[in-house]
Amino acid sequence: MKKALKWLDANGAVFDFHDYKKSGLSEALADELLSNVDVNVLINARGTTFRQLTDADKAAIKDNQDMATAKRVMLDNPSVIKRPVLEHNGKYLLGFKPEQYQEFV
Numbered sequence: 453m454k455k456a457l458k459w460l461d462a463n464g465a466v467f468d469f470h471d472y473k474k475s476g477l478s479e480a481l482a483d484e485l486l487s488n489v490d491v492n493v494l495i496n497a498r499g500t501t502f503r504q505l506t507d508a509d510k511a512a513i514k515d516n517q518d519m520a521t522a523k524r525v526m527l528d529n530p531s532v533i534k535r536p537v538l539e540h541n542g543k544y545l546l547g548f549k550p551e552q553y554q555e556f557v
Contacts, residue, residue: 456536456548477530489544496534
């Protein structure tokens with residue numbers, strides 16, 4: 453997160469920062485993310501939060517079977533979402549790689 457914020461500042465990007473891990477995740481934002489980003493990209497399956505989920509929840513998310521489960525998990529555990537999430541003109545980029553940010557912004 454720090455590298456992404458520093459890159460955005462250094463490159464003069466105007467942005468609104470929302471730390472959903474600290475400030476929470478609204479249902480509307482969860483719906484927006486799920487409708488615009490593949491759940492297997494959105495959910496950090498390598499993180500400790502994901503590994504602590506029930507096997508049923510993990511399976512439902514990984515197999516794209518149940519978006520309601522994915523939404524519930526995201527709302528209950530925002531740290532399961534891969535960070536940072538950058539939105540620009542209705543498109544989304546997850547994670548931070550300077551070369552991707554340069555092309556995206």
